[in-house]
Amino acid sequence: xxxxxxxxETRCLVFGxxxxxxxxxxxxxxxxxxxxxxxxxxxxxxxxxxxAKPDASIVQAAKAVAEGRADxxxxxxxxxxxxxxxxxxxxxxxxxxxxxxxxxxxxPGRPTLLLDVGATVEVRAEQLVQFAFMGAAFMEGVMxxxxxxxxxxxxxxxxxxxxxxxxxxxxxxxxxxxTPFDFTxxxxxxxxxxxxxxxxxxxxxxxxxALKLMEGTTRTVVGAIRDAIRSGTLSTLxxxxxxxxxxxxxxxxxxxxxxxxxxxxxxKLAVVCHGSSSSRAVSSAIALASRGVEEDVVSRxxxxxxxxxxxxxxxxxxxxxxxxPADTFR
Numbered sequence: 001x002x003x004x005x006x007x008x009e010t011r012c013l014v015f016g017x018x019x020x021x022x023x024x025x026x027x028x029x030x031x032x033x034x035x036x037x038x039x040x041x042x043x044x045x046x047x048x049x050x051x052a053k054p055d056a057s058i059v060q061a062a063k064a065v066a067e068g069r070a071d072x073x074x075x076x077x078x079x080x081x082x083x084x085x086x087x088x089x090x091x092x093x094x095x096x097x098x099x100x101x102x103x104x105x106x107x108p109g110r111p112t113l114l115l116d117v118g119a120t121v122e123v124r125a126e127q128l129v130q131f132a133f134m135g136a137a138f139m140e141g142v143m144x145x146x147x148x149x150x151x152x153x154x155x156x157x158x159x160x161x162x163x164x165x166x167x168x169x170x171x172x173x174x175x176x177x178x179t180p181f182d183f184t185x186x187x188x189x190x191x192x193x194x195x196x197x198x199x200x201x202x203x204x205x206x207x208x209x210a211l212k213l214m215e216g217t218t219r220t221v222v223g224a225i226r227d228a229i230r231s232g233t234l235s236t237l238x239x240x241x242x243x244x245x246x247x248x249x250x251x252x253x254x255x256x257x258x259x260x261x262x263x264x265x266x267x268k269l270a271v272v273c274h275g276s277s278s279s280r281a282v283s284s285a286i287a288l289a290s291r292g293v294e295e296d297v298v299s300r301x302x303x304x305x306x307x308x309x310x311x312x313x314x315x316x317x318x319x320x321x322x323x324x325p326a327d328t329f330r
Contacts, residue, residue, distance in 0.1 A: 010290040013070050015057040018074060032092045039077065046080030050088055058082055062089040065268045072289040073270040074260075076282060082272050083119055083263065090266045093302050095311025097124070099265035101204070101272065102138060103211055107193045113139055114153075114192065114200050117207040117261060122211045125168035126310065128152065128201050132173060133304045134264040135199035141295035143198075147182055151197035153206060154186035161186060163292035165203075172310075180304050260285045262292075269298055 011030045014021055018035035025031050040049045048057055062085035064070045073090070075082040083099065090098060102115035113135050118173050120127065133152045139148040152170055154162040159170050166186075173183045179321035187197055192210060202210070260281065269292040271285040285323035292298075305311050 004060040010286055012196075012286065013061070013064055013164050015061045015064075015175060027127050034060060035066075038082040042078045042080075044078070044081070046084040050084040056081070056085075058085045058228045059089070061184065062086055065270075066090045071293045072268055073263075074273065074282070074285050074289050075270070076256050076260075076273040079118065079261075082270065085299075086263055086266050087312035090270070092265055093267055093305070095302075095305060096265045097127045097130060097312050099263050100134055101207075101261045102135055102264050103261045105192060105211075105214065107195070109195050110145070110198065111143065112195070112197060112200060113143075113193060113213065114202070114207055115203040115264065117211045118201065118204045119263070121203065121205045123165060123203040123287065125172060126312075128165065128169035128203070129172050129310050130265070130305060131201045132181065132199065133179075133308065133310065134301050136179075137301040137304055138262060138264060138292070138297055139198050139299050140180065141195070141297040142292050145198050147173040147180070149184045149196070150201065151184045151191060152180045153200050153202035153210070154191070156188065157186045159185065169201075176308055176310075179308060217222065262288070264301065266283055267298060269293060302315075 008040050011032075012017070013032050013034055014025065015034045015036040017037045018033055021033045026032065033303075038053050038056040039056055040046070040053060040056050050056070053059060057083050058075055061070070061073055061075065062082075065073045066089040072330045073082070075088065079101070083101075086099065100116040101119040102113050103117050104111045104113055115131050115133055115135050120244055121290065136148045136150055139145040151171070152162075152166055153171070154166055156162070159174070164172075170186065174185075176183070177269075181199070182196055187194075187200060189210065191197060192200055192214065260271045263270035265271055271289045273281055
């Protein structure tokens with residue numbers, strides 16, 4: 001915690017048990033501690049827990065953002081609770097159907113943003129269209145990608161492929177004019193890492209499975225390379241010769257460098273980290289949240305959705321009456 005907060009120039013409100021926070025962050029400047037000893041666990045039903053525990057740390061943090069005492073929310077707790085607290089307190093942008101969890105995939109070269117990765121398991125075509133605008137606004141504002149290339153994750157490149165929702169979303173995106181991004185059509189699974197798109201849009205179920213598969217594959221491949229290098233004297237010597245190159249590759253593939261998932265579609269920016277995040281990951285999350293605030297990503301997203309006419313008719317930004325889905329991002 002100390003390393004994460006000390007390494008950023010952003011002023012932070014930190015919510016949690018005051019005694020533990022005071023000990024962990026003693027002497028760190030630019031930090032205001034708020035006593036919040038109540039927590040919401042991953043096993044609890046998110047929406048019910050958020051309503052029943054107004055003193056929980058994530059609820060207090062979301063209220064601070066909603067009231068303007070903070071500009072963005074960064075959480076390493078329950079993803080479901082963070083989503084519920086965001087929906088009930090920060091609220092959705094006007095006209096947005098559902099927020100989307102977006103992750104920057106740590107692939108070599110320019111990163112690719114994948115959304116949704118768990119906030120909405122089943123989606124409609126109009127939600128996928130909104131995800132495209134949300135992701136493009138984030139990539140342009142935070143990652144400085146001009147006219148991001150947006151694609152739909154599908155089982156084939158043909159426009160009519162996939163589920164009815166994906167096929168309809170393809171038709172809608174292809175028909176739009178004057179968008180702040182270039183719609184490039186469908187990409188298959190390999191397109192997530194090929195660099196052919198800056199934003200890849202999908203439903204939360206598919207996105208979460210794809211994310212977990214990539215994370216597991218990366219760990220397996222990196223571990224296999226390490227074991228191969230250590231398998232004998234010659235391979236060890238060879239490994240020493242390419243150690244700097246392997247280190248740079250491991251750095252690019254490390255999810256810790258990304259920070260977490262970005263909850264797009266709320267009235268303020270939110271970042272959701274893994275519960276096991278290191279100080280480096282939390283630092284990255286704070287830095288990217290701060291940059292998103294500076295680049296006014298939320299207002300950019302709202303303006304792009306409104307200009308394209310893809311907002312929900314009569315959308316109030318109030319939370320959905322249905323309970324928020326359980327923790328799927330971890």
